[in-house]
Amino acid sequence: MDKVFLVTVVTIFPDMFPGPLAYGLSGKAIGSKWSLQTINIRDFANDKHKTVDDTPFGGGPGMIMRPDVVHDAMLAALAKYDNKPKIIFMSPRGKTLTHHVVQELSSNKHGLIILCGRYEGIDERVIEFWKENHNMIEISIGDYILFGGEIPAMVVIDTCIRLLDGVMKNPNSTFDESFSLDCLEYPQYTKPRIWCQRRVPDVLLTGNHKQIAEWKRSESLRITSERRPDLLCRNRRL
């Protein structure tokens, strides 16, 4: 049997996991298609108060996570793998998460290590070290600031798990979803055929698969060019 996709989250709040990931199809697939481990950064603090942060050199607001403590926690995460996992630091300064980034992340058979920051962030030296020595990449989930990297990590995990083989009941559902062909999805309908005097488009009731496919494609292009024309000419590389 193939090894499951191992995700290790490095955080000061391990109890937040698996959280929402335990529900629905991602939850069903835990154990068979992917598995989740956490490393509690606080376990690597080296004083009796279990301190993981300190004040910033040069002044400024808030606290910064210490490089020595974070580094030891990351080494413990890495020790769980016999191959090279993709290593990610959740960071508002990172590359924005897109479907194509997710495709690259989920195709790494050795799984992921995800480092979550808290407070004002993490000492730059440990970020540099893991980028230089372990190809760590910084990923942002969008241009806004959250309290910590845990919710962003859940977003990365959720999106990656959806793309793993065998997680979705119908693998085609990940092919024609929004973004997978650089297009937004066409409109979808279910029963009843008439609701509030609104009819389901006739073409979908014809049973003519070719016409239906053409309609879906043209609706998809129409909606994308109206709402997100930038997607139609986007660069696909990570």
Ligand code: SAH
């Ligand atoms: N002072 C930092 C923000 C710290 S927020 C700055 O101005 O850039 C604390 C932590 O939350 C970050 O270290 C990061 O791990 C996480 N975080 C916050 N917003 C994020 C985002 N948009 N994407 C990914 N991670 C984020």
